[in-house]
Amino acid sequence: MEQSLYKYSQFNIIVEETKEKVLLFNTYSLRYRYLNRVDFLDVYGKNNIDLGDVPVSIAEDGFIVPVLLDEIRRLKDDIQAHQEKADFMFVSIFTTLACNYSCVYCFEREQICQNDFMTTDIADGIIAFIQRRYADHEFSKPLKIKWFGGESLLNMDIIRYISKKLISNNIEFSAKLYTNGRLLTKELAQELKELHVTDEVVIPIDGLADTYSALKGCKEEDFYKTIQNIKDVEDILKIIIHFNVSETTKADVEPLMELLRDEYEIKSNIKAVNVAPQNTDKITDENSISFEDFHKAYDILMQCKATGIKRTYGCEARHPEYYVVGTKGELYICEHLIGQEQYVVGNIKDQSGKIDRTATIWDTNRVIDECGECPLIPICLGRCSSQRYIDNIDCERDKRIELTKKRILRLMADREKEA
Ligand code: SF4
Numbered sequence: 211m212e213q214s215l216y217k218y219s220q221f222n223i224i225v226e227e228t229k230e231k232v233l234l235f236n237t238y239s240l241r242y243r244y245l246n247r248v249d250f251l252d253v254y255g256k257n258n259i260d261l262g263d264v265p266v267s268i269a270e271d272g273f274i275v276p277v278l279l280d281e282i283r284r285l286k287d288d289i290q291a292h293q294e295k296a297d298f299m300f301v302s303i304f305t306t307l308a309c310n311y312s313c314v315y316c317f318e319r320e321q322i323c324q325n326d327f328m329t330t331d332i333a334d335g336i337i338a339f340i341q342r343r344y345a346d347h348e349f350s351k352p353l354k355i356k357w358f359g360g361e362s363l364l365n366m367d368i369i370r371y372i373s374k375k376l377i378s379n380n381i382e383f384s385a386k387l388y389t390n391g392r393l394l395t396k397e398l399a400q401e402l403k404e405l406h407v408t409d410e411v412v413i414p415i416d417g418l419a420d421t422y423s424a425l426k427g428c429k430e431e432d433f434y435k436t437i438q439n440i441k442d443v444e445d446i447l448k449i450i451i452h453f454n455v456s457e458t459t460k461a462d463v464e465p466l467m468e469l470l471r472d473e474y475e476i477k478s479n480i481k482a483v484n485v486a487p488q489n490t491d492k493i494t495d496e497n498s499i500s501f502e503d504f505h506k507a508y509d510i511l512m513q514c515k516a517t518g519i520k521r522t523y524g525c526e527a528r529h530p531e532y533y534v535v536g537t538k539g540e541l542y543i544c545e546h547l548i549g550q551e552q553y554v555v556g557n558i559k560d561q562s563g564k565i566d567r568t569a570t571i572w573d574t575n576r577v578i579d580e581c582g583e584c585p586l587i588p589i590c591l592g593r594c595s596s597q598r599y600i601d602n603i604d605c606e607r608d609k610r611i612e613l614t615k616k617r618i619l620r621l622m623a624d625r626e627k628e629a
C-alpha cells in the first residue's frame with residue numbers, strides 16, 4: 211500500500227561500518243544504532259522501501275521516513291512552532307561601549323567609543339518601546355533582558371534605572387549579564403540579584419594570568435581578582451565561565467581547569483567558546499582556532515565526558531522578538547554588528563512593530579534552503595548567520611560531519627562505561 215512505502219532519510223549519517231554492520235545516526239530523531247549490513251543495504255539510498263520488508267525499528271529510529279514526507283518542510287514547521295511557543299520579547303541592551311579592558315578579539319574594537327554611555331532619555335525610550343510591544347502583542351511569558359557592553363557594569367546606573375522602572379511598572383522580567391567580572395563584588399552581586407539578574411552571568415576567563423592579561427590588555431592581578439570575585443558571588447548569581455579557545459589559549463585549558471576547580475574550588479559551569487574570525491580581519495590566525503583543536507579543548511572543558519547532541523532552533527538573532535539596542539537607542543538584529551551603521555534596522559523611538567527577519571540572513575527558511583542536502587541541518591541550522599554571510603567564513607561541512615561521527619562514538623563509549 212502507498213502509505214507503507216518509505217525512503218532513506220536525508221538526515222542519516224553513516225558513523226562507521228564494517229563488513230557485518232553499519233552504525234547510523236539520524237540528526238533529526240537523534241537516534242543511533244548498528245544495523246546489520248543486510249538490513250542497511252535494504253534501505254540505503256532507497257525510495258520505495260516496503261515497511262513489511264525491514265525491521266520496524268529502522269522506521270522507529272527515523273532512519274527511513276514515509277515517501278510522502280517532506281523532511282525539510284517538517285523541519286521548517288518544527289522551528290516555526292518552536293518560535294511561536296517562545297512567546298516573549300528578548301532585549302539585549304548595550305549600557306555602554308566603554309570598557310576597562312581591551313581584548314584583542316573584541317568584535318567592538320573599531321566601533322568602540324570610550325565615552326559612549328546610555329542616558330536615561332534612551333532608557334525611557336527602551337521602556338516605552340517594551341511597553342508598546344507588550345501592549346500590541348500580549349506576550350504570555352515574561353520579558354528577557356540581556357545587559358551587554360563594553361563592560362556593562364561601568365554603567366551600573368542605567369541597569370539600576372531601567373530595572374527599577376520595569377519593576378515599578380509591573381513588567382515581569384528576568385535578566386542575564388555579560389561582564390568581564392572585574393568589578394563584580396559581593397555587594398553588587400546581591401543588588402543585581404534584587405534587580406532580577408537571575409539568568410546567567412557570563413564571565414570570560416581566557417587562559418592563565420599571563421595569557422589573560424596579554425589578551426585582555428590588563429594586569430595579571432586582574433586575573434586573580436576576577437577569579438576571587440567569581441568565587442565570592444557564585445552562590446548569589448548563576449555564573450557561567452566562558453573560555454574563549456584560540457591558538458593562544460588552548461595550552462592553558464587543562465591548567466586553568468585545575469586552578470579553577472582544585473585550587474579555588476569554583477563550582478560554576480565552564481563553557482568552551484570557539485573564537486572565530488568575525489567582522490572582517492580583526493581576528494587573526496593566532497587568536498582564532500582550528501575546528502579540530504577547538505573540539506579537543508571542548509572535551510577537556512567538558513570534563514572529558516561526551517555531551518549529547520541536541521537539535522537546534524538557531525541563535526537569539528533568529529528569535530522573532532529579539533532586539534539589540536545600542537547606546538543611542540539604535541536597533542540591530544545581531545549584537546555582533548553593534549556600532550555598524552549599515553546594520554541598523556531602526557530606533558526604539560519610532561519602532562513599534564517587530565523587526566521582520568524574512569529575506570534577511572537570519573531568515574531560518576533561507577538558511578535551511580541554502581544548506582541544501584547537508585545531513586547536519588537539524589543540529590547545525592546554518593550556524594552563525596553573521597559569520598556565514600557577513601564574514602564569509604566557510605562552515606567546513608565535511609569536518610563538521612567527521613566531528614559529529616566522533617562525538618557519537620565518544621557518547622557510545624561513555625554510555626557503555628556507565629552501564
Ligand atoms: S552550515 Fe554547513 S554544516 Fe551547518 S547545516 Fe549548513 S551546510 Fe551543514
Ligand code: SF4
Pocket residue numbers: 525526527528544545546593594595596597
Ligand atoms: S548571528 Fe551569530 S553573532 Fe549574531 S547572535 Fe547569532 S550566533 Fe551570535
